Amino acid sequence: MPPGSHERPGREASWRGVTLVVVLLTGFLFAVSAEESDGTDLRAGRFTDFRSVVRAERQSAQRLTEQVESLNAEIEQLSAGLGDRSVGRVQRQVETLADPAGLTPVSGPGLRITLTDAPEDVRAAYTGDPNDVVVHQQDIQAVANALWRGGAEAVTIQGQRLVTTTGIKCEGNSVTLHGVPYSPPYVLVGVGDVASMAASVAADPYVAAYQEDAAAPVGGVGWSAEELATATAPAYDGLVDVTWARPLEG
Numbered sequence: 192m193p194p195g196s197h198e199r200p201g202r203e204a205s206w207r208g209v210t211l212v213v214v215l216l217t218g219f220l221f222a223v224s225a226e227e228s229d230g231t232d233l234r235a236g237r238f239t240d241f242r243s244v245v246r247a248e249r250q251s252a253q254r255l256t257e258q259v260e261s262l263n264a265e266i267e268q269l270s271a272g273l274g275d276r277s278v279g280r281v282q283r284q285v286e287t288l289a290d291p292a293g294l295t296p297v298s299g300p301g302l303r304i305t306l307t308d309a310p311e312d313v314r315a316a317y318t319g320d321p322n323d324v325v326v327h328q329q330d331i332q333a334v335a336n337a338l339w340r341g342g343a344e345a346v347t348i349q350g351q352r353l354v355t356t357t358g359i360k361c362e363g364n365s366v367t368l369h370g371v372p373y374s375p376p377y378v379l380v381g382v383g384d385v386a387s388m389a390a391s392v393a394a395d396p397y398v399a400a401y402q403e404d405a406a407a408p409v410g411g412v413g414w415s416a417e418e419l420a421t422a423t424a425p426a427y428d429g430l431v432d433v434t435w436a437r438p439l440e441g
């Protein structure tokens with residue numbers, strides 16, 4: 192310290208106090224972070240890209256599906272061991288309805304249709320509506336409906352069997368099916384009379400508009416159709432319970 196200079200009284204003690212406050216505040220923030228995270232990672236960069244998020248959600252849904260399959264198998268085993276005639280009668284009714292409900296696999300000739308977003312460079316350079324160069328829920332639904340109208344015995348999307356209660360829902364840049372998010376390309380397969388399904392797809396006006404966008408010279412959404420000598424639609428293995436709303440008692 193230079194001669195003649197004087198340290199302001201209490202400066203050192205003041206800095207000690209500030210340091211103590213910072214340490215206590217830091218500890219408090221760590222505690223809050225641990226409580227809020229509940230054991231999970233709060234960092235936004237945990238997933239490096241969208242595909243990682245989709246993959247993680249798909250794996251989580253797969254684990255839950257496997258649990259459902261295990262519980263259903265246990266229920267069937269317990270039911271079979273009852274030896275009750277009324278239970279046997281209901282089980283025979285279930286077996287009769289299993290095929291039309293999509294609970295049994297179906298194999299035969301097939302038509303595979305693949306829908307894809309425009310390439311990334313095309314989307315980046317596109318000056319029109321960005322929705323014109325990506326696949327939407329309506330596009331997938333239109334193709335699925337055309338396959339059904341063409342007499343398809345079974346239809347799959349991304350290998351998942353479609354049933355009466357199936358919903359196709361857009362969520363951001365992905366499409367969710369049976370609670371599982373999927374990113375493009377979207378692959379639909381119809382099992383049945385190929386010529387009839389192809390004619391139905393060709394006659395659908397919405398699908399025709401999509402194909403026009405796919406054929407745009409500047410590049411657009413992708414479209415391909417391929418006949419398959421043999422295709423298999425697996426049995427639907429998700430939840431089959433249906434619930435409905437009830438009016439409130441007046």
